[in-house]
Amino acid sequence: MTPKFAFIAAGAVIAGLLGGTYYWTQQRTLEACLPGGTVAGDIGGPFTLVSETGETVTDADVITGPTLVYFGYTFCPDVCPLDTARNAEAVELLAEKGHEVKPVFITVDPKRDTPEELTFFTDALHPEMLGLTGSEAQVRAAMRAYRAYGQAQDGDDAYYLVDHSTFSYLMFPEIGFADFYRRDLTPEDLAERIACVIDTV
Numbered sequence: 001m002t003p004k005f006a007f008i009a010a011g012a013v014i015a016g017l018l019g020g021t022y023y024w025t026q027q028r029t030l031e032a033c034l035p036g037g038t039v040a041g042d043i044g045g046p047f048t049l050v051s052e053t054g055e056t057v058t059d060a061d062v063i064t065g066p067t068l069v070y071f072g073y074t075f076c077p078d079v080c081p082l083d084t085a086r087n088a089e090a091v092e093l094l095a096e097k098g099h100e101v102k103p104v105f106i107t108v109d110p111k112r113d114t115p116e117e118l119t120f121f122t123d124a125l126h127p128e129m130l131g132l133t134g135s136e137a138q139v140r141a142a143m144r145a146y147r148a149y150g151q152a153q154d155g156d157d158a159y160y161l162v163d164h165s166t167f168s169y170l171m172f173p174e175i176g177f178a179d180f181y182r183r184d185l186t187p188e189d190l191a192e193r194i195a196c197v198i199d200t201v
Helices: 002-032 078-098 115-127 136-145 187-201
Strands: 048-051 057-058 067-072 100-108 129-134 150-152 162-164 170-173 175-183
Touching: 002 078, 002 187, 048 150, 057 162, 067 078, 078 100, 078 115, 078 187, 100 136, 115 129, 170 187
Parallel strands: 067 100, 100 129
Antiparallel strands: 048 057, 048 129, 067 170, 150 162, 170 175
């Protein structure tokens, strides 16, 4: 190996070690914000969806800062309105602490959740909440990336229900997935946990 290539190879090894050390240190630091003491697995990834304004957007367009992502549907009779209202209240509490967090609602029911339906739903909850829909394939791809679940119940009427997961995901543009939250957290507890992560990363 020539000195030039040896130097390049050594630089690559050092960069890899530094990157690995940074990631490990960051993950260990984040664990202090998690009650279970562990950071969950690989969640999130690229997606292409349609915003409530009708524009095609990608994950890079949506996740531009701390972002709280929830999968649900606007025709949901109880769980989704309660969860998204909780998320909206937590975002308001975070704003009072100086933390700007974008609430995002991704439908699991693209058949009914048009951009117009999403606009009506999200505007009623929070002025900054962004609703996302898309084709069946686009929505399924986003759900797979986030390990979310959504399955319509049998029935031909317009009021069918959709079984779905109910986690909220905290995402960052630089590091991707940071934490997930169950629906039993209060707005205050959710805001506190999110603030801890924001102050850490």
